[in-house]
Amino acid sequence: MLLQQLINGIMLGSTYSLVAIGYTLIFGVLNVLHFAHGEVYMIGAFVGLEFALLTKMNILVTIIVAMCATGLLGVMIERGVIRLIKREYPLAPLSATIGLSVIFQEGITKIFGADTIGFPDTFQAQSFQFGDVSVDSTQVTILLVSFFLMATLTLFVKKTKSGKAIRAVAENPVTAQLLGVNIDRVTMLTFAISSALAGAAGVLVGLAYNAISPFMGIRMALLSFAIMLLGGLGNITGAMFGGLILGIVEVLSTVYFSSTYRDAFTFGTMIVILIFRPAGLFGTKLQKGR
Amino acid sequence: MFSEYTESLFIMAGINIILGFSFYFPRSAGMFSMAQGGFMAIGAFISAALTVKLGMPFYPALLIGGIVAGIVGVIAGFPALRIKGVYLLLLTLGISEVIRIFFLNFSYTGGVAGLGGIQLHTNLWNVYFTVAILVYFFHRLAPTRMGRAIAAIGEDEEAAEMMGIDLTVTKLQVFGISAAMSGLAGGFYAHYSLYITSDNFGVAKSLEILLPVLMGGTEVFWGAILGSFVTTFVPEWLRFIQPYRMMIFGFIIVVMMILRPQGLVDRSLVSSIGLRLRSIRLLWFPRPAP
Numbered sequence: 347m348l349l350q351q352l353i354n355g356i357m358l359g360s361t362y363s364l365v366a367i368g369y370t371l372i373f374g375v376l377n378v379l380h381f382a383h384g385e386v387y388m389i390g391a392f393v394g395l396e397f398a399l400l401t402k403m404n405i406l407v408t409i410i411v412a413m414c415a416t417g418l419l420g421v422m423i424e425r426g427v428i429r430l431i432k433r434e435y436p437l438a439p440l441s442a443t444i445g446l447s448v449i450f451q452e453g454i455t456k457i458f459g460a461d462t463i464g465f466p467d468t469f470q471a472q473s474f475q476f477g478d479v480s481v482d483s484t485q486v487t488i489l490l491v492s493f494f495l496m497a498t499l500t501l502f503v504k505k506t507k508s509g510k511a512i513r514a515v516a517e518n519p520v521t522a523q524l525l526g527v528n529i530d531r532v533t534m535l536t537f538a539i540s541s542a543l544a545g546a547a548g549v550l551v552g553l554a555y556n557a558i559s560p561f562m563g564i565r566m567a568l569l570s571f572a573i574m575l576l577g578g579l580g581n582i583t584g585a586m587f588g589g590l591i592l593g594i595v596e597v598l599s600t601v602y603f604s605s606t607y608r609d610a611f612t613f614g615t616m617i618v619i620l621i622f623r624p625a626g627l628f629g630t631k632l633q634k635g636r
Numbered sequence: 637m638f639s640e641y642t643e644s645l646f647i648m649a650g651i652n653i654i655l656g657f658s659f660y661f662p663r664s665a666g667m668f669s670m671a672q673g674g675f676m677a678i679g680a681f682i683s684a685a686l687t688v689k690l691g692m693p694f695y696p697a698l699l700i701g702g703i704v705a706g707i708v709g710v711i712a713g714f715p716a717l718r719i720k721g722v723y724l725l726l727l728t729l730g731i732s733e734v735i736r737i738f739f740l741n742f743s744y745t746g747g748v749a750g751l752g753g754i755q756l757h758t759n760l761w762n763v764y765f766t767v768a769i770l771v772y773f774f775h776r777l778a779p780t781r782m783g784r785a786i787a788a789i790g791e792d793e794e795a796a797e798m799m800g801i802d803l804t805v806t807k808l809q810v811f812g813i814s815a816a817m818s819g820l821a822g823g824f825y826a827h828y829s830l831y832i833t834s835d836n837f838g839v840a841k842s843l844e845i846l847l848p849v850l851m852g853g854t855e856v857f858w859g860a861i862l863g864s865f866v867t868t869f870v871p872e873w874l875r876f877i878q879p880y881r882m883m884i885f886g887f888i889i890v891v892m893m894i895l896r897p898q899g900l901v902d903r904s905l906v907s908s909i910g911l912r913l914r915s916i917r918l919l920w921f922p923r924p925a926p
Contacts, residue, residue, distance in 0.1 A: 373722075431893055434897075437897075438898075441847065441851075441889060442890045444843055445893065446890060448882055448885065452880075452882040452883045456879060456883075564839075564840065568733065568839060572726075574726075579722065606748070609733060609737055613729075617715070620715065620723055621715045624718075624723050
């Protein structure tokens with residue numbers, strides 16, 4: 347029973363991690379809370395759904411298409427909005443992204459309606475039984491895809507030149523620029539990667555719960571904030587583990603307490619961490635003015 | 637005086653102004669609070685429970701709601717003393733959600749079903765009387781010791797502390813007073829919408845409160861007033877394009893943050909209007925030569 351719930355928690359948590367990594371990347375590079383990121387995740391789910399309904403392709407193709415679409419959307423957000431806002435006003439990008447999430451939510455509601463809809467049955471789920479634990483093929487897909495994406499991202503950020511540039515800008519934008527890093531390019535790349543990850547998470551969550559709605563983005567945005575804090579602002583590895591921890595906490599609190607309290611646990615955790623360990627569980631250095 | 641429809645818009649705008657003030661006030665002391673939606677829930681549920689369940693008259697109930705929200709605000713202010721910037725934003729966001737989830741589970745005030753059967757007590761007069769009192773309060777506060785202390789903290793916290801300002805006391809006072817304002821607005825809201833559920837409040841509400849203030853500008857309290865009128869009336873004027881009005885509204889916010897990130901009203905605008913008014917007055921009522 348406990349093992350089963352742990353697996354469910356890790357499955358849920360890995361999708362949280364994907365979205366939260368995006369938040370933490372964008373925050374690290376730009377120092378901006380990107381409220382509309384939850385909406386990007388929601389749009390990923392809808393693009394995936396539409397694509398699956400129209401072409402009846404398999405799930406991997408669907409995820410790749412959704413990732414491309416949201417990646418493009420992320421670049422558009424960065425070039426069309428974030429880059430145009432002056433940096434001297436820390437609240438301006440925040441409110442602009444709130445405006446963006448209003449636009450996205452309303453737009454998707456207009457196109458698809460406000461009701462919750464499910465993915466088609468083409469992705470037949472097979473169940474595997476290991477002793478007491480049953481795992482179906484959907485869960486396996488979710489786990490494999492999200493861990494593959496996280497591993498790729500970690501390698502990318504650690505090993506490639508672009509990845510190092512991202513880390514350099516997150517560390518100190520001025521020095522990075524002096525050393526010849528093209529900040530605009532790095533910012534755009536960050537938005538593309540983060541949004542693509544969120545899109546993948548959207549499809550995976552849609553697949554897991556078979557229910558997507560235009561309003562699924564807000565809760566994910568709030569959870570991602572909590573995860574970001576748990577892992578330490580701007581810390582990618584922290585966001586991965588933070589997502590897994592929150593996923594497990596959520597599943598266990600739903601099973602052993604009551605489902606109406608599950609978010610109270612999440613935000614309670616967040617408040618406690620902010621008070622006692624504002625650098626997050628995995629520690630990043632606190633910067634003045636953040 | 638007005639048609640019923642216009643009156644309802646003015647009442648909503650008035651409630652939004654009070655909420656806008658409750659956001660502006662901590663902001664002027666350099667604290668970015670997203671907890672107002674939660675404090676508003678406290679004021680709304682407590683005042684409504686007092687009038688509905690205990691048959692208390694409206695005004696005492698409204699005051700008690702405001703006071704309780706203020707007390708919770710002071711308690712919530714303690715952790716807020718240690719952190720700032722994005723951390724404070726996320727902490728207050730968590731507080732807001734925890735309060736909402738508390739009322740979602742609190743059966744005395746209806747729990748999930750919400751609290752109904754509230755009588756209509758809110759009207760143009762009592763809302764705008766409250767707004768007038770608050771404007772008078774801000775106006776009189778500015779030149780006092782506390783007002784100057786708040787402004788100093790908003791400019792530079794460390795410098796203010798060096799000058800002998802008690803950060804703890806001032807910040808807690810500001811947090812408590814602003815929470816009480818949110819509580820009052822919540823009481824008015826409850827006795828106007830006549831039926832409240834916890835879904836009306838929380839972070840979604842905090843974002844709604846945020847928009848008018850950010851639109852109007854956070855430098856002076858006039859920003860909250862103008863912003864509330866704009867965000868209440870513009871979506872109504874856009875009714876002729878009914879299905880797309882919220883999208884266009886979001887678009888306006890984004891464009892405005894690009895073109896005028898400090899908000900519609902800033903300090904220089906207010907002082908230039910003030911100068912002009914003074915020169916007009918001098919033109920018509922010249923002071924006698926000494």
